[in-house]
Amino acid sequence: MKIGxxxxxxxxxxxxxRCWAELGACLIDTDAIARSLTLAQGAAMPAIAKEFGPQALDENGALDRAWMRQQAFAAPGANSDVKRRLEAILHPLIGALTQEQAMASTAAVIVFDVPLLVESGRWRQRVDKVLVVDCEPETQIARVIARNAWTREATLAVLQQQASRSQRRACADAVLYNEAVTPDELKQQVLTLARHWT
Known part of the structure; x- marks a missing residue:
């Protein structure tokens, strides 16, 4: 079974x-793949340097993520071209590595962790089920500020570039509502869903 x-x-x-992985699923994290591609010596870095110039690289030769985020999200809408150019480099490489990992897996369940699943428009037909994790926008903002030490403005800029809650929920076969629940309660929701789906 393939779950997006x-x-x-x-x-x-x-x-x-992580809950799915603990249950024995093969977890394929497209964000982690993207990060590996943009490390120093990462497969995407020559093309990124050519496309965006040396200012896109940090002192180690990896992608300067803060610089790129500022270019892509500082003025929502105005810099969508930057995002499109970066995605044109990364997405084919991510797709190839994702496919490679999936083909190598012998697990009964493969979970593709895809932050931009809805936005990409390509994943619905590639998986058997789509699972959306949902919470209130203010909860998202508070968590990101606490975790990443971003400003509220920077967090909102990223949120505004992502699919809306209603768009994600419309694409879902199931929604886990991660609001005011303990980690154990959330894990129990995953376990219940896994039993139902498999």
């Missing part, structure tokens, strides 16, 4: 992903 897992930034998607 998604949720907005700060929704708790990574926590849910």
């Amino acid at each position: 897992l998604t949720g907005g930034i700060g929704s708790g998607k990574s926590t849910v992903a």
Whole structure:
């Protein structure tokens, strides 16, 4: 069974992903793949340096994520071209590595952790089920500020570039509402869903 897992930034998607992994699912984290591609010597870095220039690289030769985030999200809408150019480099590489990991797995359940599952428009037909992790926007903002030490403005800029809650929920076969629940309660929700789906 192939499950597409998604949720907005700060929704708790990574926590849910870990729950699936603890249940024996093969977890394929597209964000982790993207990070590996943009480390110093990462496969995407020559193309990124060529496309965006040396200012896109940090002192180690990895992607300067703070610089890129500022370019892509500082003025919502105005810099969507930056985001599009970066995605044109990363997405084919992420897709190839995702496919490679899936083919190598012998697990009965494969969970694809895809932050931009809804936005990409490509994942619905690739998976059997879509699971959305959802919470209130203010909860997302508080979690991101606490975790990443971002400003509220920077957090809102990223949220505004992501699919809306209603768009994600419309795409979902199931929604886990991660609001005012303990980690154990959230894990129990995942276990219940896993039993139902498998």
